[in-house]
Amino acid sequence: MDLTKLREQIDAIDGQIVRLYEQRMEISRQVAEYKIETGKKVFDKDREAQKIRSVKSMTHNEFNSHGIEELFEQIMSMSRKLQYQMLTEKGSIGRLPFIGIDRLDMENARVVFPGAEGAYTQAAMQQYFGKDVNNFHVETFRDAMIAIDEGSADYAVLPIENSTAGIVSEIYDMLVEFENYIVGEQIIKIEHCLMAVPGTRLEDIKTIYSHPQSLMQSSRYLQEHAAWKQISMNNNAFAARKVSEDKDSTQAAIASAYAAETYGLEILEKGINRSSTNSTRFIIVTNQKIFLKDAKKVSICFEVPHESGSLYHMLSHFIYNNLNMNKIESRPTPDRNWEYRFFIDFDGNLADSAVKNALRGLRDEARNMKILGNY
C-alpha cells in the first residue's frame, strides 16, 4: 500500500479521535456539575485505577497496552483539570493551605539578614524593602532561619542561587528543615572586588578571605594567583571586616565595593568574578503560610521513593497540566543513600486549576511533598 493511502486512513482515524475526545470532555463537564452540586471530590483514585485496568484489558499486544495506559493517564488528567477549573469558576476554589494576601506589610516589617554591613544580602534587603526598613543582622544563614522561625523577625533575606556558581545548597536543605515559606525574590547584580588595607600591593598578598561561593565565582582570577591561600568565611562582609581589623597587608578580601567603603579598604581589582552578567537571586522568607494573590512562581520539593513510583510519574503531572518548569534541582536525601529530593520551580498560582491538579497528583504519589512558596 502506498504512503498517501496510509496517511489518509490515519487522518480519518485522527478525526474520529478528536470528535470522541471532545465528547468525553463534554461529559466530564457534566460530571463536574454533578460533583459541584453534591460536593463530591474530583480526584477518585480507585475509579482512575480501575479505568486504566479496564482500557488496558481491551488492547491486543504489550506495546499497545502500555501506550493506552499512558494515553488514558493523560486524558484523565485533562478531565480532572477541567473539573478543577469549573469548580474555581463556580466559586468553590477549595480551601487552600496558603492564605492569599494583596501585599506584604513592608512598613511595619522587621527584617533579618545574614552577614554584616556591606553584605550583598543587605543590598538585596534594601532593594526589596526600601532603605529605611527596620532590620538587624545575624552571623549565619541558619541564624536567619531561626530568627524567622521564632518570630523575632518577620522576614529574612537569603541568597538562593548565583547565575555563575549555581545553587546555595545549604539554603535548599534548610527550606525543607524549617517550616518557613518563600514570599518574594530579589535579584542583585554581583561585582566582586579584591580589597586590602590601603597601600597594599598585589605582590604582598598571601591569603584571601571570602565566602566559598564568592571564591568559586572568582575562580578564573584566583587561578592566576595560585599561591594565595584561600580561606572560607561565612560572609564576604565578614572577610572585609577581618582584613580591615587585622591591618595585615598579606591579607585581602573578596567582597562588594560597598563593603570596601564600609570598612575603609582599598580596591585593588574590580569585577574579578567570571561573568559580566553575574547576579544572585535572593529569597524573602517568612514563617506564615501566605502568598501574594498575583504570585506567578511556585516552588515545591518532594522525594521520590526508590521502590515504587518514579521521577517519571512525578513529572508527568507537570507535563499533562501544561505547567512550565523553570528549574529542577536534585539534592541527596539525608541519611538515604542515592535517594533524591527534587526542588522544582514552575510558573503558576496556587489558585490555578492546573496547579491544583498537578499538586493533587504529586501529593498522592511523591513522598514528603512540600510547597515552599508562591511568589
Add this chain to the structure above:
Amino acid sequence: MDLTKLREQIDAIDGQIVRLYEQRMEISRQVAEYKIETGKKVFDKDREAQKIRSVKSMTHNEFNSHGIEELFEQIMSMSRKLQYQMLTEKGSIGRLPFIGIDRLDMENARVVFPGAEGAYTQAAMQQYFGKDVNNFHVETFRDAMIAIDEGSADYAVLPIENSTAGIVSEIYDMLVEFENYIVGEQIIKIEHCLMAVPGTRLEDIKTIYSHPQSLMQSSRYLQEHAAWKQISMNNNAFAARKVSEDKDSTQAAIASAYAAETYGLEILEKGINRSSTNSTRFIIVTNQKIFLKDAKKVSICFEVPHESGSLYHMLSHFIYNNLNMNKIESRPTPDRNWEYRFFIDFDGNLADSAVKNALRGLRDEARNMKILGNY
C-alpha cells in the same frame, strides 16, 4: 443526569478510543514497513507540525484545542517509537554515533587519577581496574581531563557525586567542555577521619586542611569546633601529605584511614562525616565515543533556550517514551544570565528504540544536546 449514566457514556467513548488507537498503530506499522523498504526517515518534522495544526483546527474551544495538541504529541511520539522499534527488529539499527564494545581492555589500560597516594579516587580506580593497573596521578580534576583528552592516559577516574554533599559541579561543567565520555562508574563508601602528626591532642588543633566536599560532608562535626580555621585543598590526600610534611601539631587533615596510614599520621576521630551511609560515585572517562553493549544508564546534557521551547517540552520526550529519569541537575550556562544546562541520567541503552526516539526529539528541540555516555 446521574453519575452512573454519565460514566457509562464515558466508558463507551473510551472503548472506541482504544479501538481507534490500535487501528492507528497498525497503520503506523505499515508506514514503518514502507519506510524501511524505501529508506525514508522516521521523524518527519513538517508532517508532524501540520498534523498538530490540522487536529487543533477540528476542536471547538481553547481548552480542547490545547488538550488535543498534547494528546497528539503523545500519540505521534508512540507511533515514532513503534517505527524505530521495527527498524531495529529488521536489523536496520541506524548508525549510532557511539561504537558498541563488549568490554573495556583493562589489562592494557593506562589510568590517571587526580590526587595522590591515599586518595579516594585511587581506591575507586583500584576497585574498578584492579590493584595492579598501570596508573599515574595528577594534581587537579582538570589535569586528569586533559590527560585523557591528549591521550596520555586511556581512562580517568573522577568523583561526580557524593550521597551527602551532592554533585561535584566542576566535573559536570568539564563534561561539557571536553569531548570525553563516561564509560563506567564505581561507588566507594566514604569514612572521613580527622588526622594529625602522632601525639597531637584535639585542643592543639587550630587549622583543618581538606577538600571542600570533605569539609561539607563533615560540617556537623566541624560545627562543634567552630574556632578551627578551614582551608581548602584540591584533594584530601594532599591535605594529609601537607600535615605530615609540616609536622605542626596545630594542623590536622580530613582524609581516609588509608591516607593516614600512607603519610604516617595518627587518627584522632573516625567517621566524622555526617552519614553512616555516605558514599561517593566515581565515573570512568575516556576520549573515545564508545559504550558497553550491555550498558544500562545514559547520561546526557542540553540547554533550554529562553525564548522558545521550554523544559516542559524537553521532558515530554522522556515521559512519552516511558524512560525513567534517575537524576536531573541544572547548572547555570556560562555567561548567560539565568539560563540553565540540564544534566539527566536515565535508564536505557543507546540501541533501544525508545532511547533513540527520545534523543531524536531532544536533539531537534534542545540546544547543544550532548550524550555524555552510556555505561
